[in-house]
Each structure stands twice: as C-alpha cells, then as structure tokens.
C-alpha cells in the first residue's frame with residue numbers, strides 16, 4: 001500500500017495550511033521532516049521541518065499531529081503537518097514528501113476512498129463528505145451533516161436487512177416446501193415485500209428535493225421586453241449583473257446568479273424578453289428563455305405595471321405555480337398581484353419573502369432523510385423494479401432471484417456489493433486532499 005499525501009486546506013495563501021499524509025510510511029515522514037525519533041499519536045508536537053536530504057529549512061515552526069491507524073480518518077497511520085500557509089512553504093514540504101520512499105501525491109478524493117475501503121464510512125457517508133465541503137447554504141449544510149452522520153446509511157441498510165431476511169425465508173421455502181403447489185413468492189412473504197416496495201416508492205416520489213437542495217433550485221424571471229426583468233435581477237442579486245436599458249430586447253443570453261434564499265440555494269435566471277422578432281439572435285435568446293422557463297422549479301412572470309395589458313407571450317407561460325409580479329410600482333400600481341419597483345426597492349422584500357416560502361415548501365421534509373443523488377435514485381428504481389417482478393414471479397426460484405437482484409441494487413448504494421466499478425466514479429468528484 002502506497003502512502004499518499006496532499007494539501008488538505010485551500011490553495012490560497014493563509015495563516016495555516018494543513019498537509020496530510022496517510023499510509024504505512026506516514027510515521028517515517030514524521031521522523032524524516034521533524035528529525036524526531038519518537039512518534040506519539042494524538043499528541044501535538046511543535047517542530048521545525050527540514051529536508052532530510054540536505055537539512056534545508058522547510059518551515060521554522062510547524063504543529064505536527066500523528067494518528068495511529070485504525071483510529072484516524074482514513075483508518076491508516078496518518079500525520080498532519082500544520083504549516084505556515086505560504087505557497088513556497090507548502091510546495092517545499094510537498095516536494096520533500098514526494099522524495100520519501102513509498103510516498104506519492106494523493107488523487108482527488110483518495111483519503112475518503114481509503115476511509116471507505118477501511119470501513120470508516122459507507123458510500124453515502126463518503127458522498128456526504130463531498131457535499132459538506134461543497135455546501136454553501138444552511139439547508140445544504142444541514143442535509144450533508146445529516147447524511148454524513150449516517151441517516152441514509154441507516155435507512156438503506158434497514159431495507160437491505162429486511163430484504164435479506166425475506167430472501168432467506170424464500171430460500172428456505174424452496175428447500176423445504178410446505179406443500180408441493182408450484183407458486184412464486186411464498187404467501188407469507190408477500191405483505192412484507194409489498195410494504196418494502198411501498199417504502200422505496202415513497203422515498204423515490206419526493207419531488208427530487210434532496211437532489212435539488214444539493215444543486216440549487218432554479219428560478220426563472222420571464223416577461224415582455226422592457227418589463228424590468230434585468231432590473232429585478234440586479235435588485236435581487238444586489239449587484240449589476242445584467243445590462244439594463246430602455247431599448248427593448250436588451251438581454252439575449254440567459255444570465256444566472258447564485259443566491260442564498262433564507263438558507264436555500266437558488267439559481268436565478270434572467271431571460272430575453274418574449275416577443276415576435278425578425279432578429280435571429282434575439283429569436284434564439286427567446287427560444288432559450290422559453291426553455292429556461294420550462295426547466296425552472298419556480299417561475300416569476302413580470303408584467304410592466306405601467307401598461308394595462310398583459311402580453312400574450314408572457315401570459316402563455318404562466319401556470320398555477322407562477323408568481324405574477326407587476327413592475328415599476330413607482331409609476332403605476334396594479335390591483336391584482338404583487339407590485340414591485342426595482343428603482344425604489346418597494347415590494348422587493350415581499351417578493352423575497354414569497355420566494356423563500358415557495359422554496360422552503362419545495363424542500364419541506366416529509367419524513368426521513370431525502371434522496372440526494374441520481375446514483376441512489378437509479379439503484380432504488382432498479383431495486384423497486386426487481387421487487388415488482390419478484391412479487392409476480394411464476395416460480396419460487398425466480399422470485400428469489402429477483403430479490404437477490406434487488407438486494408444487489410440496494411447494496412450498491414451503501415457499497416456493500418459490486419463496489420469497485422462505482423468507486424472511481426464517486427471519488428472523482430472530490431478535491432485533492434479530502
């Protein structure tokens with residue numbers, strides 16, 4: 001087993017940077033750089049660090065911590081060098097570590113991969129480590145914390161255990177049949193398998209709230225040219241992201257900003273004004289606008305409050321879930337719907353409030369931890385399909401085989417079966433040093 005090392009903290013200049021070393025040669029690296037013979041796990045040591053080849057000073061005072069496997073994040077012997085966070089210091093230490101026997105720079109996610117391989121985490125928890133590092137809003141953080149704490153592992157493990165128990169019974173029925181009627185699933189197992197099927201379906205039908213929370217919900221602003229879409233976008237983003245002008249057809253490309261809406265991650269899109277046009281570029285912008293509206297989780301239709309008519313192009317895309325907003329409230333107000341002014345700020349807080357309520361309703365927890373990844377969704381769909389087949393299988397052996405397939409699908413989520421080919425895909429999304 002090779003020993004891996006990497007910078008575990010960000011790659012910008014900082015007061016402190018942490019270089020992590022994990023593997024059988026970790027303690028040798030401790031000795032080589034500090035010049036000390038004894039390594040006492042879990043005891044911080046302040047030491048200068050030197051290149052063992054020539055005694056050159058790498059850092060004048062570093063805090064070094066050793067962990068003896070399996071009591072470490074990776075489960076292996078691990079050493080953490082807390083260095084002064086300058087680029088040259090970090091690069092010097094990494095270069096010297098690379099010269100030590102059996103040591104090489106870690107691949108992205110490799111520390112967490114080793115933690116998984118050593119049984120420290122299951123795959124859902126390992127994925128949650130990545131989510132925790134990526135979390136930008138409160139709700140994302142809470143979801144990742146829940147998952148890293150094993151919420152999904154426990155749920156999927158309980159289903160795996162239930163199914164394994166049912167399969168054992170089914171196998172027993174095949175070995176020792178109580179009567180000689182050729183039937184598929186043992187009658188006594190059917191209710192339990194149906195209940196499991198129901199639980200998995202419920203979990204799948206959650207409107208993708210867990211996945212959307214990881215990625216951010218999409219909100220699209222649409223309306224006629226000059227309705228004030230880009231002005232609203234700038235007001236909500238609190239900076240000048242989109243060009244505003246009294247020329248109709250200013251915005252062509254879709255402009256996106258990331259916002260934190262009461263703890264929920266939002267991707268807000270400003271779009272081209274909808275109208276009939278001969279201009280090819282504008283027409284393409286309008287096509288993209290319509291597509292963005294279709295894909296949005298939440299829609300804001302803007303109507304110019306100073307014109308009495310609601311234009312047909314915008315009206316066509318308004319549905320029951322769309323928030324209808326009248327702009328330019330500083331000039332004219334409309335009796336129905338929400339009135340805002342990007343110029344004076346009037347009504348913007350009320351709009352933000354309404355959006356936050358819609359977002360929180362979309363993410364409201366029904367019961368239990370939400371599904372957070374497409375990978376889990378596919379495996380659960382496969383498991384559910386196998387169970388459905390098993391419920392109507394004409395022969396007991398076929399029912400058992402379907403249950404075995406379902407078990408394999410469930411196991412792939414937590415990593416208990418068919419793991420190897422999944423690993424690289426999962427850990428590829430990690431950054432180096434994690």
Ligand SMILES: Nc1nc2c(ncn2[C@@H]2O[C@H](COP(=O)(O)OP(=O)(O)OP(=O)(O)O)[C@@H](O)[C@H]2O)c(=O)[nH]1
Pocket residue numbers: 223224225226227228229230231232243244245246247248249250251252271272273274327328329330331340341342343344
């Ligand atoms: N008085 C007033 N004028 C506004 C307000 N919001 C936007 N405007 C003006 O309306 C014009 C159009 O604003 P934009 O934000 O560019 O409109 P848009 O909907 O993005 O237009 P397109 O990109 O062409 O589709 C500009 O002259 C803005 O200054 C408002 O709240 N009050």
Ligand SMILES: [Mg+2]
Pocket residue numbers: 229230231242243244250251270271273
């Ligand atoms: Mg615009």
